[in-house]
Amino acid sequence: MAEPIDPWPGEYVGLGEGRQVFVRSDSAPADGHARPRTVYVHGLGGDSTNWTDLMGVLCTEWAGEALDLPGFGSSPPPPADDYSVDGHAGTVARMIAAGEKPVHLVGNSMGGAVAVRVAAERPDLVKSLTLVSPALPDLRPRLVPYQMAASLFPVLGPAVYGLMQRRPPEVRVQDMIATTYYDPSAAPPRRVMEALEAERRRDAQPHAGTAVLRSLRGLVAEYLRRGHRSLWQQASRVRCPVLLVYAAGDKFVDPRMAARAANAFPRSRLVLMPETGHVAMMECPERVGREVRAFLRGVESGGSARSRRAGAFRGPLGVRCR
Incomplete structure (x- = not known):
């Protein structure tokens, strides 16, 4: 296995109306040829470094930009502490609109839900959509999400979260890897140390707990939303090509949702990755x-994504990567 690369450098980008985010950009290739712009959106509790390795794989052809959502990583909290999916989607849309567009938009987990809203409501900004284990509404019980749900209760939630955060950062990082990776031993030691350093930086940020709890509440609100702005309804209105990457060993997003997602997006291609966890772009970039x-x-x-209706899939849930 190749030695992991350094995290990409970043800078603060102003988005107007008091909004500012930290954005990491990959390096242009030596030949200087133009590369299509690609924007990456991380999940709950993550940050822009979640995309380091995938950006490294793709950087010779696509210009990658990974932002820290407001309140996460190095980005300051959003105005009015708006951590809803709408708020995060507004930030992503502003960032895209500030540069060359439309872009290839890539999201993981909560970032996938955010990306779906952007693609549905601002189709002028999105050329294609790639979703890695997207957090689309699913109310069927699963152990890890239900453990997280305790943090939603107004009084109990912050207490539970505070108790979890009082554990040593080394323990928290190991738990995070154990739940997001199919094979925790696949995490390179360097990436584990980087995650530990990031966890210690979060401990020093007074807004870090608020960002996680309110973003989680915002995501749950989307799970309960009905009507034309529900995420499943919006998925059916996304007209750009969509790549869906689901993981058979995902403890957060049920891989059985892959078939529903493939049917929801009109122009989709589905990939089901065996022996892979929730952060496939980190575990097997x-x-x-x-x-x-x-x-x-x-x-x-x-071209476009091949659709299920066109008979492009192999097997009951799609193309299996090996």
Whole structure:
């Protein structure tokens, strides 16, 4: 296995109306050829460094920009402490609109839900959509999400979260890897140390707990939303090509939701990754990169995602990466 690369450098980007986010950008190749812009959106509790390795795999062809959502990583809290999916989507849309557009938009988990809202409501900004274990509404019980749900109660929630945060950062990081990876031993020691350093930085940020709790509440509110702005309804209105990457060993997003997602998006291609957890782009960036590269090349060449209705899938849930 190759030595992990350094996290990409970043800078603060002003988005107007008191909004500012920290954005990491990959390096341009030596030949200086133009690369299509690609924007990456992390999940709950993550940050822009979640995309380091996937950006490294794709950077020779696509110009990657990964933001820290407001209140996460190095980004300050949002105005009025708005951590709703709408608030995060507004931030992503502002960031995209500030540069060359439309972009290839990539999201993981909560970032996938945010990306769906952007693609549905601002189709002028999004050329293609890649979703890695997207947090689309699913109310069927699963152990890890239900353990997280205790943090939603107004008084009990902060107390429970505070108790969890009082554990040593080393324990918290190991728990995070154990729940988000299929094989925790696959996490390179360097990435584990970087995660530990990030956890210690979060401990020093007074807004870090608020960002996680309120973003989680905002995500749950989307799970309960009905009507034309529900995420499943919006998925059906996304017209750009969509690549869906689900993981068979995901403890957060039920891989059985993959078939529903493939049917919801009109122009979708589905990839089901065996022996992989919730953060496939971190656990196996080369495998994910192969799928994303093939998909984006097809989009750039004027093709589109192959749809289930066109009979493009192999097996009951799609293409299996090996």
